[in-house]
Amino acid sequence: MSIDLAVIGGSGLYNFPGLENARRQSVDTPFGPASGDVVTGDFAGKRLAFLARHGESHSLPPHRVNYRANLWALHQLGARRVVGVNAVGGIRDDMGPRVIVVPDQIIDYTHGRFTSFCDVEGAEVKHIDFSEPYTASLRRDLLAAAARAGVPAIDGGCYGATQGPRLETRAEIARMKRDGCDLVGMTGMPEAALARELELEYACLALVANFAAGCGDEEEISIEEIFAHLAAATAEVPKILGAMLAG
Known part of the structure; x- marks a missing residue:
């Protein structure tokens, strides 16, 4: 089976809007079960595979995701390019x-x-x-597609991957800022490294749901506000990926 693009959806993205002729597949892997079925279908004239990282009911916390099984399943189905969609907090x-x-x-x-x-x-x-954890050509394609789709996207930044599922303390974020992190999330690793081991092209679309602790003007982080911001950013993802696939 030829897959033009695989998408791993993070918090707030549990199915892929606009996917036509969808087919669900359970893939056996040597590393146990993936987070759920892989859904394949047609999107923007190409074949797309989608997998919800946390499960379609968000039942898997970040530290319990079977990242090895997820990447292996997509690779086994023929994916060679993978975009990880990740909900993050903003530090910069x-x-x-x-x-x-x-x-x-x-x-x-x-x-x-x-x-x-x-x-x-x-x-x-x-x-x-x-040394370069994300595939440069796929990053360029995502940024060019975002521009064509009229969706603003920032080029570059350092993602700090934390354990979760709790949010970080102000002191932890202050340390991460000193380390050079611009974003904080819980699912960026080991996903990126596993993709590299399988020789997959891999890039991240990071959707900022909130400022991290001690950043911005927020005194407290409201879960309701986080999901409202995340829903707004998530709505832009099909536009970007559609523009990329349409070329």
Whole structure:
């Protein structure tokens, strides 16, 4: 099966709007079950595969997502280009609620996750080059597509991946800011590294749902406001991906 693009949906994106001739597939993997069925169909004249990272009912917290199974399933179905859609908090001043960012770097603060396909007994050990964690050509295509679709998107930024599911303290965000992080999220790793191990093209569409703790003017982070901002940003995703697939 030929898949032109695979999309991994994060919080707020549990199905892909506008997908035609949709077909659900359960994919067996050597790493256990994926987050759910992979839904394939036609979008913007191309074949698209969609997988909800947290499950379609948001039943999987970030640290319990089977990232290895998810990437393996998409790869097994023939995907070669993968866009991860991630809900994030903004640290940098210009990355406030409803802003869309295509980051170019990542710092991993997670722990206790299966971070490599090499963790399996007898597997070949691969030392991947991860100096540029996102595929440059796919990043460029996303940014160009956003411009054609009339959707503002920021080029570049460092994504700090935290463990979750709790939000971070002000001190943790202050440390991340000193480290050079512009965004904070809970699902960026090990997804990006696993995609690289499988030699997949991979890029991230980061949707800012809120300012991180101690950033912006917000004294408290309201979950209701987070999901309202996230819904607004999520509505722009099909426009960007449609423009990219249409070429």
